[in-house]
Amino acid sequence: MSGEGGIEDIELLRRMLARERSAREQAETLLENKSRDLYAALSRLQGMVGELDTARRQAERHSAAKGLFLADLSHELRTPLNAVIGYAEMIAEDARGDQVIEDARRIMVAGRGLLALINNVLDYSKAESGKLELALQPVEVPAVMEESIAIAVPMVMENRSVVHTKVEPGLGTVTSDPVRLRQVLLNLLSNAAKHTMGGMITVQASRLGVDGYRIEVVDTGRGMDRSQLDRLFEPFQPVRREEDLRFASTGLGMSITRQIVLMLGGRIAVQSVVGQGTTVTVDLPIDGPVQRRSA
Numbered sequence: 001m002s003g004e005g006g007i008e009d010i011e012l013l014r015r016m017l018a019r020e021r022s023a024r025e026q027a028e029t030l031l032e033n034k035s036r037d038l039y040a041a042l043s044r045l046q047g048m049v050g051e052l053d054t055a056r057r058q059a060e061r062h063s064a065a066k067g068l069f070l071a072d073l074s075h076e077l078r079t080p081l082n083a084v085i086g087y088a089e090m091i092a093e094d095a096r097g098d099q100v101i102e103d104a105r106r107i108m109v110a111g112r113g114l115l116a117l118i119n120n121v122l123d124y125s126k127a128e129s130g131k132l133e134l135a136l137q138p139v140e141v142p143a144v145m146e147e148s149i150a151i152a153v154p155m156v157m158e159n160r161s162v163v164h165t166k167v168e169p170g171l172g173t174v175t176s177d178p179v180r181l182r183q184v185l186l187n188l189l190s191n192a193a194k195h196t197m198g199g200m201i202t203v204q205a206s207r208l209g210v211d212g213y214r215i216e217v218v219d220t221g222r223g224m225d226r227s228q229l230d231r232l233f234e235p236f237q238p239v240r241r242e243e244d245l246r247f248a249s250t251g252l253g254m255s256i257t258r259q260i261v262l263m264l265g266g267r268i269a270v271q272s273v274v275g276q277g278t279t280v281t282v283d284l285p286i287d288g289p290v291q292r293r294s295a
């Protein structure tokens, strides 16, 4: 009895062992296949990462080349243009006939406009490639405001408008780049001057919280509608087609202005009502931009 039972038990055990072995073998094969799949996926992924890296490096090279090209082009354009403007000035000074003087003036005005556009393109390409450098130092905001206004006054007067400033007492000294800050103000002031006829332009500065200050350029000019505002900061997108050559633009002014404001650690906002005017608000940190730590 026990003998019979023993044989059956052994048979059962043998079958169980065999089943277990085949199950294990199946699992091993499955595992092997899975890890082979995984390995293949991994090397595909590595290949893709490599390709992406190559593409990125290529894009960076292209972008750098584009920036360099723009910088070179701007320089090559500026040199002859300065000669054109210079000779037109000489002609205007020496000429006797009214018509000749008038024509020479036209050349000067158009030439200066073109020069300003080229400078904008150069600044834009520099800012875009992160090559616009800041020279941070203590800055008296009211002084920068006065300097910018002095440059913009002829444009303001040409449209029979007036400009004045409001500075909150005790604004104090801030850390900024005076050249770039003036460029921001000048861009905003020239926009205000161009698009305000017989109106008022106000530049005001005040403290903003404990560590900020606000500069606003307010005009009572023709304003912009929603769709114009939406395109305002887009590069190479003039908000409206200008008939007047003096107003002809690349639509770069506000994109550069925003880039500079961001670099200075601030932000810029625009409010506008058609037929009533525009307010541009620039908020900046008193201590300048937070210095980026080297990674």
Ligand SMILES: Nc1ncnc2c1ncn2[C@@H]1O[C@H](COP(=O)(O)OP(=O)(O)O)[C@@H](O)[C@H]1O
Binding pocket: 187, 191, 192, 195, 219, 221, 222, 223, 224, 232, 238, 239, 240, 247, 248, 249, 250, 251, 252, 253, 254, 255, 278
């Ligand atoms: N203060 C403003 N009032 C009315 N329109 C403005 C004002 N500022 C800008 N714009 C409009 O936005 C456009 C883009 O301005 P900007 O980027 O400075 O370029 P640009 O001055 O070179 O034309 C201007 O051409 C103008 O049509």
Ligand SMILES: [Mg+2]
Binding pocket: 187, 190, 191, 253, 254
């Ligand atoms: Mg402008």
